[in-house]
Amino acid sequence: MEKPNLFSIATKELSQDAFITWLLQWADDKYKKENEHLCLLGKEFAKSLIKLDKKLNAENIKIAKVTAGRQWKNIDIWAEINDDYALIIEDKTQTGQHDEQLKRYKKIAENYYKGERKVICIYIKTGNECNSSLQYIQDNGWYIFSRSNFLAALKAFNTKNNIVEDFTSYLDNIEKETNSYQSKDKLKTWLAAQGFYLWLEKQVTDWNEWNYVANPSGGFLGFWYYFTACKKTKGAEIYIQLENRFDSGIDLCIKIGADWERTTEHLYKVYGILFEEAKKFNIEITKPKRFKAGAYSTVALVKNAFTTTSDEKLDLEKFLTVLTNTENLVAEAALKC
Known part of the structure; x- marks a missing residue:
């Protein structure tokens, strides 16, 4: 029997923004004693975002300090990791980018940090979008974090957390329905x-x-x-x-x-x-x-x-x-x- 799913009810991008921010916040070392599995998952998620920049040797990064929040200068999600990285995240479910917003957000972040942190711009897409649109986004200096990327990160650890399980199930269902086109x-x-x-x-x-x-x-x-x-x-x-x-x-x-x-x-x-x-x-x-x-x-x-x-x-x-x-x-x- 299919159980009620929080994210199937709260389908707006703001709900997904909240989940992403919440998971990144758990990556900070100070929460390890509170819930070690959730802290490890948060670290794995944060690392998977940093690893999108292939020029960085992210496999050996030890994540200790994370500050994350929402809606900074219209940017969906931001996160500062250790003393080195600033993640700028545009989070999309079914809609796409518009009005050159991504170019503006990238420039805002780079002007703010002025080289003090490595700025990594990430476009998280849990819905579906055509390849030509995603290629345009990449050409403008953003990394794509897809639904399959997200699922791989979430399934790396068995957290037994209801919120994580609901979000994973929600993404799994999108994947299943997307691949049902042969009927x-x-x-x-x-x-x-x-x-x-x-x-x-x-x-x-x-x-x-x-x-x-x-x-x-x-x-x-x-x-x-x-x-x-x-x-x-x-x-x-x-x-x-x-x-x-x-x-x-x-x-x-x-x-x-x-x-x-x-x-x-x-x-x-x-x-x-x-x-x-x-x-x-x-x-x-x-x-x-x-x-x-x-x-x-x-x-x-x-x-x-x-x-x-x-x-x-x-x-x-x-x-x-x-x-x-x-x-x-x-x-x-x-x-x-």
Whole structure:
């Protein structure tokens, strides 16, 4: 029987901020007599954060003194370790960074410590985020501490602490639901839909990105890639986009965007080219319910992209075959558009 979980109820980032700060505070030597296992876990957690900076020889660090708190100059969590390190932590569950906030926080910390401590900026992400977004964060001098990193640190010691056990169970459940995408019905759920895109971004070689797209019709979780310049329409691009509307299903779309003649007539023209070329690649396409000429418009939907095996699992091998054929179709059609 599944027992009530504190963090499944208190799902806000502030609850996670509190847990991280609390665990770091336990790493101070003065709490060792109070609860040795929790103190050791706090030290292991703090060390795992420092070890993200590969230039430091963190394996041999002896953590003795830790001061940690929340909300300093809008920074989620800060921690001073021994006399050497300052951890600056941005903690995210489902949301991502915005408005160049991470650049500001890094600069604030470096200006404050003025070289007196080694500043280590850490982006803790317990939810899911696309790789291109995480790479941008790393390029700006932040280290990523993922859900799997967190679970590894938490499971290093058996603390038998209810709060730690609840948080570990909470993260385990996110991991389990994220990896449940192979069941097609599960794609109607948020975490499994994200898990499918996490799997997909590892399969495609082109630059790709995924995120939630809000629109008046209800929005969708989208994955876009394979942007291909049109040869005959200067400035226009054809590309591939997956659109998961959860209860309304998931579609594999061929889109047109960038600088193009935004008319339904042009959409019909491009669709006609795609329809003829599709025969070469053994895939079927259909028009959307109606053409809408905008900055980014759906030209065609690929039929039977998401089929299942005999045990109702998503046929991932067949999907990748359809996707490869769709890439070839887009490349060929772009030469004639």
